[in-house]
Amino acid sequence: MTSNPIGDPGHGHSPAAWTAVLIMLIGITAGTVGLYIGQHVVVYISAAIVVLGPIVGFIVSKAGYGVNGPKFQPKGH
Template sequence: MTNPIGDPGHGHSPAAWTSVIIMLIAISIGTVALFLGEIWLVWASAGLLVLGPILGFILSKAGYGVNGPKYQPKAH
């Protein structure tokens, strides 16, 4: 049975992957910085965490999202 709204794409795009990887790096840096007591680095990683979705949105609007012209889906 097909979805009447359409397939949302599940986020398998360069924009989504870039966003998630940046956020994972930010969380990792923030966790280590908190453990070491480097509060300035915790706040810097929080800023990087906020940058992840913003960059994902910008890349999506630039055509690298699921339905963008620069996205090339891979066959499963």
Template sequence: MTNPIADPGHGHSPAAWVAVTIMLIGFAIGTVFFCLEQSTGVWISAAIVVIGAITGVVLAKAGYGVKGPKYAPKAH
């Protein structure tokens, strides 16, 4: 008899979804500014990506991460 592989819940939390969404928006905006050769916009977009990563960490520490008390996993 084999044991089922424990699912660590990679990316299945509100903290992960919010962080990735913010970072994707930052990358998309940065791509547009890069094509328009607007270096200031590219740097602002890079800051948005960093803010997204920080937001994910803050939300995870606030309990919205995979093992946080405010996270309720859904059955697949």
């Protein structure tokens, strides 16, 4: 098995992907806490934050920090 075959997109190991995932994790965590304590407003705000995660990830990717972006520096494993 080769370490990086041609056409391999990098599986999302980029600042854009990590930013999107982190925002969604924060939203899910806050929504879980809000649901547990019975604050439905917090749940709805958290749902909006989860939806915002991929949008921010897309914007950061287009800013050059995606897998194939000019500002992304891949790290060797």
